[in-house]
Amino acid sequence: MKSRNILLALPCALLSLSAMAAGSHAGNHDDSAIGKPGVASKVTRTVTVDMKDDMRFHSSNFNVKQGETIRFVAKNSGKVKHEMVLGTQKDLKEHYEVMKKNPEMEHADANMVTVEPGKTGEIIWQFTKAGKVDFACLQPGHYDAGMKGLVNVAGGASSAQAASPAVVTVAAVDAKKDSTMVAPTDMADGEVRKVDMDTKKITIRHGEIKNLDMPGMTMVFQVKDPALLSKVKAGDKVRFKAEKSGGTIVATDIQPVK
Numbered sequence: 001m002k003s004r005n006i007l008l009a010l011p012c013a014l015l016s017l018s019a020m021a022a023g024s025h026a027g028n029h030d031d032s033a034i035g036k037p038g039v040a041s042k043v044t045r046t047v048t049v050d051m052k053d054d055m056r057f058h059s060s061n062f063n064v065k066q067g068e069t070i071r072f073v074a075k076n077s078g079k080v081k082h083e084m085v086l087g088t089q090k091d092l093k094e095h096y097e098v099m100k101k102n103p104e105m106e107h108a109d110a111n112m113v114t115v116e117p118g119k120t121g122e123i124i125w126q127f128t129k130a131g132k133v134d135f136a137c138l139q140p141g142h143y144d145a146g147m148k149g150l151v152n153v154a155g156g157a158s159s160a161q162a163a164s165p166a167v168v169t170v171a172a173v174d175a176k177k178d179s180t181m182v183a184p185t186d187m188a189d190g191e192v193r194k195v196d197m198d199t200k201k202i203t204i205r206h207g208e209i210k211n212l213d214m215p216g217m218t219m220v221f222q223v224k225d226p227a228l229l230s231k232v233k234a235g236d237k238v239r240f241k242a243e244k245s246g247g248t249i250v251a252t253d254i255q256p257v258k
Helices: 002-025 089-101 164-179 226-231
Strands: 045-052 056-058 061-065 069-076 082-087 112-115 120-126 131-136 148-154 188-196 201-206 217-223 237-245 248-256
Touching: 045 082, 069 082, 069 112, 082 089, 082 120, 089 131, 112 120, 201 237, 201 248, 217 226, 226 248
Parallel strands: 045 069, 061 148, 217 248
Antiparallel strands: 045 056, 069 120, 082 112, 082 131, 131 148, 188 201, 188 237, 201 217, 237 248
């Protein structure tokens, strides 16, 4: 009887391990390694990062305490587009390679902001782990030119964020489950974050887009047909197709996943 119970439990254990493995690769980036999106009401201080065409951040080195929530105001004093992206060195380098192939990408992840010349943007971020968090401008050529910075996170705060990775894993497993429902290779999995009927744009947190050689992240897409936007709302799981067109990335088909 004991042997029979072990045999019955084995498939469940294997399934659980598979789901955990899938979760470790899903999503846009490993937020838990650098912290998590912050809440505006919990901001402890605001710092300004001036981005200039000398391909430098002014300032580029910050000291924070573990647990602090910082509002970064990214100001573009130059005449070309710049951005500020928080991440590990590994993530930043990988994302930079994607940007070199797709410079027209419009980001919408919480750990990054793209700023047009003469404009400002902001990132609100909570630093939940002691250590170092890198940031950089990933516009093609800017990262190679040395447009990088560092946040030094001093330890000492209580680690109240231990449950965060589990939440990420659950979401990732759900996304994996949804992706098995439909399998066309030219369609990507995603979750709608925002629908903007006025600008005819949609924000999607997506998995890999194979035809564009693009890993998972959150992006803003123009749509080929505005009628596509009436089919979905924020929070919907979708399958969609995206293509390059006229110097931008356009969603050409969006199908809700039931």
